Amino acid sequence: MRVKSLFALAALFASVLITTAPRAETASAKKIPVVASFSILADFTRQIGGDKVEVKMLVPPDGDVHVYEPSPADAQSLAKAKLIVVNGLVLEGWMDRLIAASGARAPVVVAAKGVTPRKGEEERGEKGVDPHAWQSIANAKIYVGNILAGLVAVDPADAEYFRDRTRNYDSELDALDVKVRAAIAEIPPQNRRIITTHDAFGYFGQAYGFSFIAPEGLSTESEPSARDVARLIEQIRKENAPAVFLENISDPRLMQRIAEESGTKIGGTLFSDSLSPPDGPAATYIAMMEHNISELKKALIPAAR
Structure with a gap:
């Protein structure tokens, strides 16, 4: 009787699976x-x-x-x-x-x-x-x-x-x-130009009166060589940009050298081609745009004072 009971329970369990699985699939x-x-x-x-x-x-x-x-x-x-x-x-x-x-x-x-x-x-x-x-x-x-x-x-x-x-x-x-337009209005017109490592902000610049300059000969996929850094510093000086955002350079000592030798401010991270993970500062498109304009303000408004 005990064996029969076990088979009965197994059959009942199987029938429950059969009847509930399609409902879950439909849902x-x-x-x-x-x-x-x-x-x-x-x-x-x-x-x-x-x-x-x-x-x-x-x-x-x-x-x-x-x-x-x-x-x-x-x-x-x-x-x-x-x-x-x-x-x-x-x-x-x-x-x-x-x-x-x-x-x-x-x-x-x-x-x-x-x-x-x-x-x-x-x-x-x-x-x-x-x-x-x-x-x-x-x-x-x-x-x-x-x-x-x-x-x-x-x-x-x-x-x-x-x-x-x-x-x-x-x-x-x-x-x-x-x-975004109100935030940009707070940035002096002469400061509305920065250097970024990725030429991805042209539409932003076109829409909001900003100039984004991509460094010449600098790859976005790897840390730059000594020659790349020297060329970058020369370009920053030439462009006289008030801030530079260098997403692909992770070495803080290198960032410090670029800041000191170029005399410009190093900004934070701008999101261009992707959002951040859900726990990051740019988990949605709206959050990304708000984050970017906040970083631009931090880098460019103090430079005018």
Whole structure:
């Protein structure tokens, strides 16, 4: 009898699993699986999609989308996606091959569609397109509109939900734009120019009257050589920039030398191509823009006094 009881319990347990598993699967299926190429696009998609979407980003926070190497897991995520969100403007040079290799059939939203592109860094002797269009808040709203259209197309039943969230988020972006402009107004016009190690802020400069100068011959992927540092110091002096933000230089002694020999202020970290991890200062697009303008103010307002 005891053996029979054990079998009965096992059968009951199995029947519970069988009846509950499909329900759990159905519940999870309610969320639209979306793959975004990097963290900023993932944030935009979450802001619009809310609890109707499950967003997977390929390039993680603090990652470099320019040199990212996709993994087999990325291909699997794309194959399961109902929507794929990419930047466009030749940012993700690896993305088309990855989508083809994954066999993904999901529609692709090009978030930067409709943006007026700027000329970018020189590559192979030719001027390319600057892909960092999200650095302008007006462009960010274009991104949001394109992602909204993509979500409505794959889930028309929740269209009004997505539109409501987009209206709210657009209002937050409008408020952010006012905040950024007010902060820049506090910076003296002659100080609205800095040197950065990454030519990623051109759209910001164009939108807000700022000048960002990228050092000549300095790689963003490794610490500079002694010759690179000497050339950088010479350029800082020549440009007479009041501040320099050197994201790829981690050696504090080297930073101190550059500051002393160039006579300029070393600023903090500016986020350009990715957000920070959730516990960092730039976990969302809005937080990133607020952080960047705060760092610019710290570096540039005291220099005028």
